[in-house]
Amino acid sequence: MIMNGTAESGLTLDKGPQALLDTVGQDPTGPLTVGIAGPGGHGKTALLAELARVYQRAGITVRTAAPEPGEPVDPDALLLVDDAHLLDDARIGVLLRLVATRRHRLVVAHRPWPRSAALSELVDSLRRDGQAVLLTPFTREQTAAYLAATPELSRNGDLVDFVHTQTSGVPRDVERLVRGLAGAETPTGTVVAPPRSAVGEFGPDLDVQPAAVRRLLLAVAAGGLLPVSMLGTLLGREPAVVDELVAATRAAGLLGADGRLAPIVRRAVTTLSPTTDRTAVWRRLTELQLARGGAVLPLVRSLLAVGALGDCPASTLAAAAGEALADEPAFAAELFAAATAAGRPASAEQALAAALAGNLDDALRLADRLLATAAPPDRSEAAVVAATALAHRGHVGRSVELYRWSGTASAAAFATVGGLAIGDLRAAAEPPAGEPTGDPPTLHTSAARLMANGVRESVSGPPTAALSALVQAAALLEPDGRAALLPDSPAALAALTAVHCGELEIAEQVLHRALGAGVGGPLMARRHRLLQAWILMVRGETHAAAERLATVTLDGRQLESRDLLFAAAIRMGIGRRNSDLGALKRGWGQALEAVVRHPVDLFTLLPLGELAIAGARLGDLARLEPYLREGRALLGRLGDPPLWSVPLHWSGLHATILTGEPALADEHVAALLAVADHSRYAAVVASAAESWVEVLRGVVDPARVEAAARGLHDTGLCWDGARLAGQAAIRTADRRAMTTLLECARALQGRPPGGHGGPTSATAESTARAAGPTQQGLSDREYEVAELVLAGLTYREIGDRLFISAKTVEHHVARMRSRLNCANRAELLALLRTVVADRASDTAGQPWPQRATR
Numbered sequence: 001m002i003m004n005g006t007a008e009s010g011l012t013l014d015k016g017p018q019a020l021l022d023t024v025g026q027d028p029t030g031p032l033t034v035g036i037a038g039p040g041g042h043g044k045t046a047l048l049a050e051l052a053r054v055y056q057r058a059g060i061t062v063r064t065a066a067p068e069p070g071e072p073v074d075p076d077a078l079l080l081v082d083d084a085h086l087l088d089d090a091r092i093g094v095l096l097r098l099v100a101t102r103r104h105r106l107v108v109a110h111r112p113w114p115r116s117a118a119l120s121e122l123v124d125s126l127r128r129d130g131q132a133v134l135l136t137p138f139t140r141e142q143t144a145a146y147l148a149a150t151p152e153l154s155r156n157g158d159l160v161d162f163v164h165t166q167t168s169g170v171p172r173d174v175e176r177l178v179r180g181l182a183g184a185e186t187p188t189g190t191v192v193a194p195p196r197s198a199v200g201e202f203g204p205d206l207d208v209q210p211a212a213v214r215r216l217l218l219a220v221a222a223g224g225l226l227p228v229s230m231l232g233t234l235l236g237r238e239p240a241v242v243d244e245l246v247a248a249t250r251a252a253g254l255l256g257a258d259g260r261l262a263p264i265v266r267r268a269v270t271t272l273s274p275t276t277d278r279t280a281v282w283r284r285l286t287e288l289q290l291a292r293g294g295a296v297l298p299l300v301r302s303l304l305a306v307g308a309l310g311d312c313p314a315s316t317l318a319a320a321a322g323e324a325l326a327d328e329p330a331f332a333a334e335l336f337a338a339a340t341a342a343g344r345p346a347s348a349e350q351a352l353a354a355a356l357a358g359n360l361d362d363a364l365r366l367a368d369r370l371l372a373t374a375a376p377p378d379r380s381e382a383a384v385v386a387a388t389a390l391a392h393r394g395h396v397g398r399s400v401e402l403y404r405w406s407g408t409a410s411a412a413a414f415a416t417v418g419g420l421a422i423g424d425l426r427a428a429a430e431p432p433a434g435e436p437t438g439d440p441p442t443l444h445t446s447a448a449r450l451m452a453n454g455v456r457e458s459v460s461g462p463p464t465a466a467l468s469a470l471v472q473a474a475a476l477l478e479p480d481g482r483a484a485l486l487p488d489s490p491a492a493l494a495a496l497t498a499v500h501c502g503e504l505e506i507a508e509q510v511l512h513r514a515l516g517a518g519v520g521g522p523l524m525a526r527r528h529r530l531l532q533a534w535i536l537m538v539r540g541e542t543h544a545a546a547e548r549l550a551t552v553t554l555d556g557r558q559l560e561s562r563d564l565l566f567a568a569a570i571r572m573g574i575g576r577r578n579s580d581l582g583a584l585k586r587g588w589g590q591a592l593e594a595v596v597r598h599p600v601d602l603f604t605l606l607p608l609g610e611l612a613i614a615g616a617r618l619g620d621l622a623r624l625e626p627y628l629r630e631g632r633a634l635l636g637r638l639g640d641p642p643l644w645s646v647p648l649h650w651s652g653l654h655a656t657i658l659t660g661e662p663a664l665a666d667e668h669v670a671a672l673l674a675v676a677d678h679s680r681y682a683a684v685v686a687s688a689a690e691s692w693v694e695v696l697r698g699v700v701d702p703a704r705v706e707a708a709a710r711g712l713h714d715t716g717l718c719w720d721g722a723r724l725a726g727q728a729a730i731r732t733a734d735r736r737a738m739t740t741l742l743e744c745a746r747a748l749q750g751r752p753p754g755g756h757g758g759p760t761s762a763t764a765e766s767t768a769r770a771a772g773p774t775q776q777g778l779s780d781r782e783y784e785v786a787e788l789v790l791a792g793l794t795y796r797e798i799g800d801r802l803f804i805s806a807k808t809v810e811h812h813v814a815r816m817r818s819r820l821n822c823a824n825r826a827e828l829l830a831l832l833r834t835v836v837a838d839r840a841s842d843t844a845g846q847p848w849p850q851r852a853t854r
Contacts, residue, residue: 033130041172137169502715540719569607609651
């Protein structure tokens with residue numbers, strides 16, 4: 001070992017031992033009375049050896065055996081006594097008399113236990129008349145210093161934390177582990193476990209321990225901190241005897257002062273103990289823990305960490321799985337599977353764990369088997385699991401049947417939600433959850449009822465009532481909703497409802513709380529994150545939306561059909577808002593597959609509408625038309641509820657704009673105007689739709705357009721609001737109106753007017769000078785250049801693509817920036833996205849025919 005300031009000795013010492021050596025080194029002939037205390041493995045013997053070396057080098061005789069009674073002791077010699085705790089009272093009495101004379105150089109080392117009355121008197125005398133030195137574990141810095149003295153390990157800085165954590169700083173254990181690492185084939189690589197050679201060195205220490213101590217070590221290795229009463233029952237000893245066993249184990253340096261084992265010691269105890277002893281202790285320990293109603297999950301984690309999970313009885317594994325269910329459903333599913341392998345029959349809880357973890361294949365397989373073979377209570381729970389899994393996969397009709405069959409109050413509420421989702425108006429007329437089973441009004445049951453009420457209100461009542469009920473339902477689940485198995489969460493439905501009525505802040509807040517509380521476990525976490533990404537996309541924050549979308553699949557699991565549909569629509573929506581035609585083309589096939597996989601229901605109309613616009617942009621809307629007809633038919637069966645129909649008409653309007661069908665656009669506008677009084681959101685969207693169509697017909701009322709654009713922005717449709725203002729700006733012949741609308745578009749994109757602090761006369765003048773060319777939009781060549789600039793190509797690459805020089809490309813970009821009055825390149829790119837998006841169809845830049853009638 002290497003120690004601070006004593007490189008020659010090779011020890012690593014704390015301040016107390018180092019001060020002792022320094023004092024002795026300066027005057028080895030002076031008086032010396034020292035007591036050294038420390039558990040086994042803390043360096044007592046090494047320190048005594050270093051003291052002996054110092055005195056011998058000074059020519060002083062060193063004696064290392066405790067004298068017998070009556071035996072003379074040379075006062076000029078140094079007497080070193082190790083393991084004084086093993087001496088009998090007679091020899092300890094001799095040492096006491098030597099201390100009392102104050103004429104002898106005496107150093108006594110001992111462990112803190114066993115400690116007889118005579119030894120306690122000696123220790124007190126050494127402290128009173130001399131110096132007491134306490135040896136403690138290494139600090140991290142001392143461990144680093146020790147490693148630094150080993151050339152083959154000193155270059156691996158990551159080893160310091162590994163060694164210190166594994167050994168808890170016990171010097172003997174540090175030495176063993178470092179020796180084992182130095183002898184390994186790749187000591188500089190990443191180390192995840194101590195080498196076998198290092199673990200094997202603990203064998204002799206364990207072999208000399210009494211059987212009761214070895215059983216105690218096995219118990220602590222499995223269960224961490226255990227009460228003395230439980231240890232007493234396990235070991236068959238009285239509490240006082242257990243205390244003595246714990247003290248002996250600590251004194252041996254095997255058990256830490258905090259009652260825990262260092263990881264390397266735990267590994268040694270586990271691997272070096274006979275299998276029969278280990279199995280017997282751990283089985284008995286789990287039985288005791290279960291009998292006293294204590295948590296067994298920490299115990300099972302410990303067993304898993306050392307690869308001994310097979311020693312657990314099935315009942316213990318199942319109990320631990322139940323404890324892990326809320327916070328770690330995937331781990332719970334593994335433990336349930338291990339319990340089944342150990343002979344416990346499969347249960348509905350096992351299927352529940354698989355479903356909460358998002359493993360719907362296993363959940364459905366287990367639930368289906370239980371439906372056919374289990375007892376009635378398990379069959380009912382299995383039906384709920386199967387119904388939930390089927391709901392996530394789009395089989396809502398079958399899901400409703402299973403929910404109704406299960407007979408619980410919450411399942412009846414979920415059946416109501418599912419029935420309304422597929423357009424079954426009878427579900428709205430039924431109570432959200434009767435009480436045929438007398439289910440208690442738990443948080444889960446109450447939330448389910450509110451959820452059903454909220455969906456019913458969204459179809460037949462005012463949006464405020466629907467949103468209020470759903471937000472309340474979401475709040476009820478927040479305290480204890482991690483293990484709630486849900487076909488859809490009230491937070492997700494509240495967010496959808498809020499998006500449908502322009503309350504994006506409420507949607508964000510309810511999703512944030514649901515994710516923080518873990519409502520619905522990993523199964524629902526994806527749903528919540530996808531809706532967060534949707535809100536960001538709608539606002540035009542496409543980069544943030546893409547980042548949020550990327551978090552949805554970090555765990556590597558495939559998306560279920562509903563989530564896959566939302567993810568595909570978000571990707572296409574981001575591509576459309578970024579005018580990224582390449583991304584739209586690349587994602588279209590996956591989007592179509594997602595539509596095919598998930599049948600149309602009330603809660604997927606939003607992504608269906610977004611995909612309709614993308615399909616129109618790509619000239620492939622016809623392939624979505626059957627699904628759009630199905631969506632319209634579903635709404636018709638529900639009486640065309642405005643809350644759900646308004647966004648679909650809004651999407652339909654933009655799809656018809658891109659396909660160049662004015663008559664169909666007028667139909668969507670008429671439908672929106674017909675329900676404009678349903679809510680503030682419906683009124684804003686209806687006004688914006690009417691203005692948009694008029695703009696395309698060349699009729700631009702700046703005040704009306706700006707009011708409509710700002711209304712869209714205020715309801716969360718920020719990108720749409722900026723786009724409406726931008727489209728009106730490039731179609732008006734009025735220079736002043738164009739300037740006003742461009743400034744409005746920039747402001748709605750989150751930029752200050754004029755790209756600076758406000759509109760200036762210079763800005764207005766430059767815009768006015770450019771008004772002539774802008775009246776007809778960009779030229780065909782400028783549109784081509786703009787599309788390639790937005791695609792990220794360099795000027796040289798664009799020139800190669802268009803067979804023009806890079807300088808000409810630069811000229812086109814400068815002209816567009818001047819024409820559109822953009823203060824910088826970032827502002828130009830933002831505005832070009834709006835301009836190019838409406839060039840997508842052949843009708844862009846061409847006035848629509850006037851309506852035959854108003």
